[in-house]
Amino acid sequence: MTRRQPIEVARHLVVERFPFAKQGWLGGSVVLGQATTTSDLDITVLDESAAVHRESLRFAGWPVELFVHSEASIRHFVAKDITQRKPSMARLVAKGVELLEGDGGEAVRKLCEQVLAAGPGLLSQDALAGARYALSDLVDDLRGAVPGPVCTAIAVEAWRRAGDLVLAINGHWTGGGKWLARELLSLDQASGSNWALKLHESLQHAMAGETEALEQVAEEVLDAAGGRLWEGYDQVAAVPEHGWVRD
Structure with a gap:
């Protein structure tokens, strides 16, 4: 069965379920050329x-991740993402x-473009x-690791920490x-470095012990x-004023 085009499906979903929407955006892999x-x-x-919420559903044969926001909630999550150095909302x-005609959401889109272009700054x-x-x-743990499940766990975490x-x-x-790997590829493309491939190949070897x-x-x-x-x-x-707080 052939599925309808993603933009057509996304626009239909927004119009059908959110008649008062100011704007909708289809993002992710299908518009970045990275779809599988x-x-x-x-x-x-x-x-x-x-109501501000996220929802997973199927629509017209497609799996959908739906993120429903107000302008204030978009700004909130953009600011929160900056602290984590992960621009999920802005991207x-x-x-x-x-997905909709008109200039609805223009101000918040411009904010997201500016945040994305500026980057997170240095640590x-x-x-x-x-x-x-x-x-x-x-690295010290890797040097002392014996091939097996623990070594694999250390290697994956070392790959992640080195990439970060x-x-x-x-x-x-x-x-x-996958977005860590994609950001490494983006850095390599911009700077002429080769971190993504070096980390990928070295992790493959480490997984084999x-x-x-x-x-x-x-x-x-x-x-x-x-x-x-x-x-x-x-x-x-950073200890609370009255001592440790237990969960």
């Missing part, structure tokens, strides 16, 4: 009359295809030190899962970030 056979439609709806709106010195410490500790750190020291956005290549790439990242940091690292704990 299992990709869904990421649809953001700007509707001041609807959905800024890179999304507009604070404290955050940078913490990232260097965490990756240094993982190299993106951070270049003032580049990061991401989770051969950790030396991943150790080396992680050390390269640490050198670029200011060097290894373990002995002498000191972090002041």
